[in-house]
Amino acid sequence: MMEEDSQRLDGNGAAGVLQEIFAVEMTTASCTCDGCGRVSLVGALHLYGGAMGTVLRCPMCGTLVLCITSGPKGHFIELRGILRV
Amino acid sequence: MRTSPIRWLSAEVTEIVAETPRVKTIRLAIPGWRRQLPGQHVDVRLTAEDGYQAQRSYSIASPPEEDGVALTVERLEDGEVSTFLTGELRVGDQIELRGPLGGYFTWTVEQGGPVALVGGGSGIVPLMAMVRHRAAQASRVPMHLLCSWRTADDVIYRDELARLAARGDGLVVTHTLTRGAPGGWRGPTRRIDREMLREVLPGPGARPSAYICGPTPLVESAATLLVSLGHAPERIWTERFGPTGGVS
Numbered sequence: 001m002m003e004e005d006s007q008r009l010d011g012n013g014a015a016g017v018l019q020e021i022f023a024v025e026m027t028t029a030s031c032t033c034d035g036c037g038r039v040s041l042v043g044a045l046h047l048y049g050g051a052m053g054t055v056l057r058c059p060m061c062g063t064l065v066l067c068i069t070s071g072p073k074g075h076f077i078e079l080r081g082i083l084r085v
Numbered sequence: 086m087r088t089s090p091i092r093w094l095s096a097e098v099t100e101i102v103a104e105t106p107r108v109k110t111i112r113l114a115i116p117g118w119r120r121q122l123p124g125q126h127v128d129v130r131l132t133a134e135d136g137y138q139a140q141r142s143y144s145i146a147s148p149p150e151e152d153g154v155a156l157t158v159e160r161l162e163d164g165e166v167s168t169f170l171t172g173e174l175r176v177g178d179q180i181e182l183r184g185p186l187g188g189y190f191t192w193t194v195e196q197g198g199p200v201a202l203v204g205g206g207s208g209i210v211p212l213m214a215m216v217r218h219r220a221a222q223a224s225r226v227p228m229h230l231l232c233s234w235r236t237a238d239d240v241i242y243r244d245e246l247a248r249l250a251a252r253g254d255g256l257v258v259t260h261t262l263t264r265g266a267p268g269g270w271r272g273p274t275r276r277i278d279r280e281m282l283r284e285v286l287p288g289p290g291a292r293p294s295a296y297i298c299g300p301t302p303l304v305e306s307a308a309t310l311l312v313s314l315g316h317a318p319e320r321i322w323t324e325r326f327g328p329t330g331g332v333s
Contacts, residue, residue, distance in 0.1 A: 008301060009325045013142055015187035016091065016128040023088040027189035043189020044323075 011045035014054050017068055018042065021075055032083040035063030042085075057081075091183050093130060094118065098178045099153065104241040108207060109171045110146060110157045115182070120149045123218040124191035124211045124296065124324075127154070127184030131166055141166040144211035144298070144324075145185065150221035157241065159207040190324045192296060194219055198226035198255075201286040203277065203307045205233045205299025211324060212298055213242055216256065220249050227255045229293075231285050233277050233303065235264045259285045277303065279310045289315035298324040 011027060018026040027043030038060040045056040045065055053069040058081065065081040100112035130140045141164075147155035160171040174180070192200060192215045202212040209232050219228055234240050240260055250258045261273040261281065273281055287293040295316060297307045304325045312318055 010190070010323055012187040012189040012324060013126075013326075015126070015189075016142065016183060019089070019091040019186065023090045025089065025188045027187050041189055043187065 007048060009047040009049065010043060011041075011047050011056050012043035013047050013049075014056065014068075015043070017054055017070070017075070021068070021077060029085055031065065031085045033058040033061065033063050033065060034081040034083045036061040037083070091186075093181045093183050095179050096154070096182050098174055098176050098180070101174065101176060104157060105239055107160045107171070107239075108157060108241050109160075110155050111170060111174065112147075112153055112155045113180070113182075114153045118154065119185065121145050121154070121185030121214075122188065122191040122193060123148055123214040125185040125187050125214075126211065127156070127182045127186060129156075129166060129170070130181045130183075131169060132181070139165050142186070144214070146210045146213050146217075148214055148218035148221050150218065157207065157210045157213070190296065190298070190322050192218075192294065194222045194224040194226055196294065198228060199287040199291050199293040200226060200228040201293040201295040201311075202228065202230040203232070203282075203286075203295065203297040203299075204230070205277075205303035206235075206239065207241070208232075208297075208299030208303070208324070208326065209241065210298070212296060215296065216246070216249065219256070220252075223254075225255045227257075227287065227291075229257045229259070229286050231259045231261070231277065231281070233261050233263060233299070235262070237262060237267050237270065257285075277307055277310075279314065282307065282310050283314055286311075289317070292317070292320065295321045296324075297321065299326065301325040 015027045029042050030039050032039050046059050048055040056066040063081040067078040069076040094115050096113040096115040099114050102110040126142050126144045128142050132138050143156045145154055146157040158167050158170045161167045204212045246258045250256050263276050266274045297304050304323050308321050
């Protein structure tokens, strides 16, 4: 299910949690969408946040690129739709 | 790639300034702070006595040339963090934050111009850091700021922006009001539309870098309209803060 468009933010807004996980500034890194092949900067991905965690989708085709589920024991990361970073 | 692990820092409130009845600027001294780039944000984390934590992102309003960090925070009616920051926080208090964050939505004078800045309400905050950085560097890079507000009373940084624009060094500021204007108001009085973007901002031929920050609907509308006017999508950077909150 696609999240509401009016709820979406920019990947730049996930800079904190991404840097926590990857230990580098990620929003200026480029990534290639596994769905459509579009190359985007991580900061330009569409960000959907909520109780479930952080979801980043391709701004072109909506493919789920990266999903972070946060809990008391840490973060669970799914890099489903990234061909390369 | 150089790693830069992130950690929570303790920040002390050194000054609180009321910008409007709903908006306050909070100045912080942060030991161990690494200088930010204009446009970056911080994550603020509040911890209640029972251990409950709430975290939000706030754009930095101050330029890197200034010591410490200033956040400008709008009180959202249901905002558990913003109501604390604008209502309970006092000078001398400590808060936790981490940053600077987000290299994507940044501009420095070295990148040159022209620069088109479009803000909606408190979306002006990261754009103001760019305006202040340009002024601190005595840069003459052409910079056009267009900001949309509900009423004249909602405008933040109004006097400072008027003063900077009066220098005549290439900064042009336009405020538009969407819910009525006081007598004598000389700016536009409608939502940001295609015509306004065409009239106020540098045209696509000048290849401006465009930065748009505000509520999601405003940002998406302005970005789409800029592309329809012929601006290159890859020269448009956006920072949405959602219908009610988020990065602001």
